[in-house]
Amino acid sequence: MEIHVDMALCQSHGQCVFAAPEVFSFDEEDRLVYATSADEDLRAAVAQAAGACPVRAIHVDSTSPVGKEPAP
Amino acid sequence: MNDPGIVVVGASLAAQRACAAARRLGYQGQLTVIGAEPHQPYDRPPLSKEFLAGRSEPPAPRLPVDDLNIRWLLGRPVAGLTLADRTVHLADGGSVPFTGLIIATGAAPNSWPGTPPPNVGTFRTLDDARSLRARLREGNRLLVVGAGFLGGELAAAARGLGSQVTLVEAQAQPLHRALGLAAGTFMAALHRRAGVDLRTGTRVAAFTGERYLTGADLVGGTWVPADSAVVALGATPNVEWLAGSGLWVEGGLVCDEHGRALLTDATPARGVVAAGDVTRWPHPWADGNGVVRGHWTHATEQAEVAARSLLFPDHPATYRPIPSFWSDVYGVKLRAVGFPGFADTVEVRESEPEAGRLDITYHRQGHLIGALVGNRMSRLAAYRARLAEELAATAPA
Numbered sequence: 001m002e003i004h005v006d007m008a009l010c011q012s013h014g015q016c017v018f019a020a021p022e023v024f025s026f027d028e029e030d031r032l033v034y035a036t037s038a039d040e041d042l043r044a045a046v047a048q049a050a051g052a053c054p055v056r057a058i059h060v061d062s063t064s065p066v067g068k069e070p071a072p
Numbered sequence: 073m074n075d076p077g078i079v080v081v082g083a084s085l086a087a088q089r090a091c092a093a094a095r096r097l098g099y100q101g102q103l104t105v106i107g108a109e110p111h112q113p114y115d116r117p118p119l120s121k122e123f124l125a126g127r128s129e130p131p132a133p134r135l136p137v138d139d140l141n142i143r144w145l146l147g148r149p150v151a152g153l154t155l156a157d158r159t160v161h162l163a164d165g166g167s168v169p170f171t172g173l174i175i176a177t178g179a180a181p182n183s184w185p186g187t188p189p190p191n192v193g194t195f196r197t198l199d200d201a202r203s204l205r206a207r208l209r210e211g212n213r214l215l216v217v218g219a220g221f222l223g224g225e226l227a228a229a230a231r232g233l234g235s236q237v238t239l240v241e242a243q244a245q246p247l248h249r250a251l252g253l254a255a256g257t258f259m260a261a262l263h264r265r266a267g268v269d270l271r272t273g274t275r276v277a278a279f280t281g282e283r284y285l286t287g288a289d290l291v292g293g294t295w296v297p298a299d300s301a302v303v304a305l306g307a308t309p310n311v312e313w314l315a316g317s318g319l320w321v322e323g324g325l326v327c328d329e330h331g332r333a334l335l336t337d338a339t340p341a342r343g344v345v346a347a348g349d350v351t352r353w354p355h356p357w358a359d360g361n362g363v364v365r366g367h368w369t370h371a372t373e374q375a376e377v378a379a380r381s382l383l384f385p386d387h388p389a390t391y392r393p394i395p396s397f398w399s400d401v402y403g404v405k406l407r408a409v410g411f412p413g414f415a416d417t418v419e420v421r422e423s424e425p426e427a428g429r430l431d432i433t434y435h436r437q438g439h440l441i442g443a444l445v446g447n448r449m450s451r452l453a454a455y456r457a458r459l460a461e462e463l464a465a466t467a468p469a
Contacts (some may be wrong), residue, residue: 012405013398015369025186026449030405054117054368056136 002039002061003046009057011062016058024049075101078382079160081150082176082310083107085115085368086348088135090373095382101449103142106168108177109148109200112137115273116366118284119201121400124229129205132198139454153317155341172382175314175333175346176327176375178367179276179307184217189285192301195226195434200425210234214286215298217244217276222398223304224259229259231266238269238296240276240288253410254420256431257446262402263423269296275345288389307366309350319344324352324364325358330388331378343385345378348372353391356466357411367397396457404428407449410442 003023005016010032017032023046024034035066038046043060051059078094079426080087083105089104107113123130126139145168152161153173160168181194195204204226209215212235216223219241227239236431243249244258246263246414263270279301287297305421309324320334325346329335331353332340338459348371354362374391381388399406428444433455439462443455 011400012407012449014407014449014452014456015396017449018394018396018456021453021457026453030447030448030449052369052372054115
């Protein structure tokens with residue numbers, strides 16, 4: 001899974017760090033740092049991070065759609 | 073007969089999120105959104121920040137709705153609800169039947185009583201933002217009444233445009249009640265460094281001017297000049313239209329922890345959920361009255377839960393958030409988590425207004441219950457993780 005963050009949009013709200021701390025974090029200068037690729041087992045967490053971003057800066061590749069999910 | 077499907081009342085962030093969630097969860101039926109404003113859903117947080125601060129008017133901060141196959145009824149305020157025949161009544165006399173209902177009518181800004189002079193307004197909508205933008209310019213004098221998050225952001229944006237700004241706050245410091253004295257002192261320092269005339273511990277007694285605004289008399293006898301004024305004294309949930317519907321309304325539409333609207337007998341109404349600023353909702357860390365919040369993440373997260381609970385009533389989702397909210401002023405990113413307002417003890421770890429750095433933790437009965445940072449993001453993530461542990465210990469899922 002490939003991850004891209006549009007850093008021109010990012011305002012460090014931190015929602016992605018809360019949702020997927022394995023992928024997103026802040027450095028000591030308050031800049032967002034992130035892994036540009038991650039294992040498939042983190043897909044749900046990364047999708048949640050993308051959905052939680054207030055400025056919609058996070059893009060995830062869609063080799064398998066993150067949008068659909070099974071009913072409970 | 074056609075199934076009227078899901079009707080969403082309110083056309084803002086919570087509505088957009090609920091609709092997106094419903095489609096993502098596989099709902100293929102009719103989706104109707106009724107909105108009082110003429111606009112499709114847009115994002116409100118940018119309005120008091122970059123939308124106002126930019127030198128030229130930016131495009132409206134629209135939310136993505138194009139793929140959701142929504143039937144829009146915009147510019148149509150609602151007037152009532154009849155649960156017995158499952159119908160929403162519109163102020164223009166129309167009626168809209170529903171099978172499932174999502175109530176997301178938000179909140180309305182508390183306005184100044186009576187009829188103040190022209191150019192005294194509130195700030196909530198895209199049209200409010202456009203109107204204030206048109207009036208702010210170099211040398212213009214803006215009076216902001218109330219130094220909460222909104223008032224503070226308006227003051228900061230107006231200063232950035234070169235306006236002279238007077239900010240009046242009844243409490244001892246800005247944001248005092250929400251975030252405590254230390255955070256308020258930090259905020260006050262930011263405002264004063266930026267050249268805002270901050271008047272705390274006083275209130276506007278009356279606006280002056282008849283055909284146009286000239287200023288305001290403050291309690292205590294001072295007069296301050298102003299060409300424009302914004303009343304930023306909080307908001308009240310839009311629940312008037314629910315009077316007599318049988319739903320439980322008490323300072324907000326009362327919901328359970330699944331986002332289901334409750335009837336006056338405290339049982340969930342069948343097929344009626346709610347989300348966003350309009351709701352009063354329970355939380356393990358709140359007292360029995362629950363909480364009302366106007367935060368962005370509250371609208372998005374409760375909308376997701378509400379949509380799930382509506383579509384899968386036998387497996388309702390649970391809304392038990394760690395609140396998260398923010399404000400951007402003078403280049404300082406203020407970020408908060410938890411319930412700072414519930415604290416009995418406040419620890420100030422760092423407060424340096426000159427450097428824009430703030431780090432405060434909030435505790436209740438020895439447990440972390442909230443945190444606020446200014447430009448200390450790595451610490452915020454750690455506090456949020458600790459709060460998640462605390463919440464899991466309080467309320468096993």
